[in-house]
Amino acid sequence: xxxxxxxxxxxxxxxxxxxxxxxxxxxxxxxxxxxxxxxxxxxxxxxxxxxxxxxxxxxxxxxxxxxxxxxxxxxxxxxxxxxxx
Numbered sequence: 001x002x003x004x005x006x007x008x009x010x011x012x013x014x015x016x017x018x019x020x021x022x023x024x025x026x027x028x029x030x031x032x033x034x035x036x037x038x039x040x041x042x043x044x045x046x047x048x049x050x051x052x053x054x055x056x057x058x059x060x061x062x063x064x065x066x067x068x069x070x071x072x073x074x075x076x077x078x079x080x081x082x083x084x085x
Contacts, residue, residue, distance in 0.1 A: 028054045035077040036066045043074060051076050 026038040032050035045051035060066050069077050075084035 027056055028058045029076065030054065030066055031077055033077070033079065034066045035069045035080070036060075037069050037071060037077060041074075045076060049076055049078070 026040050027042070028036055029039045029043075029045070029051050030036040031052075039053065042053070045053070069080075069082075071077070071082045073084055075082055077083070
């Protein structure tokens, strides 16, 4: 391989890694029952659902207890059940 091909391949790999890292960034949503999940978009949750959205990288405090629950698509957790919208 010549230097030009190697440089192009390195640039392509770097671009793919950058896109992957950006896509992994997500906020954390939690309900009043202690269930949390990642959200990729700022959805508008109805107040009666009791969902609070925290910034990416949010960590709960030492006296708070949450359970991670993940699910694809739009929705929220309620009573251990995913409610899609």
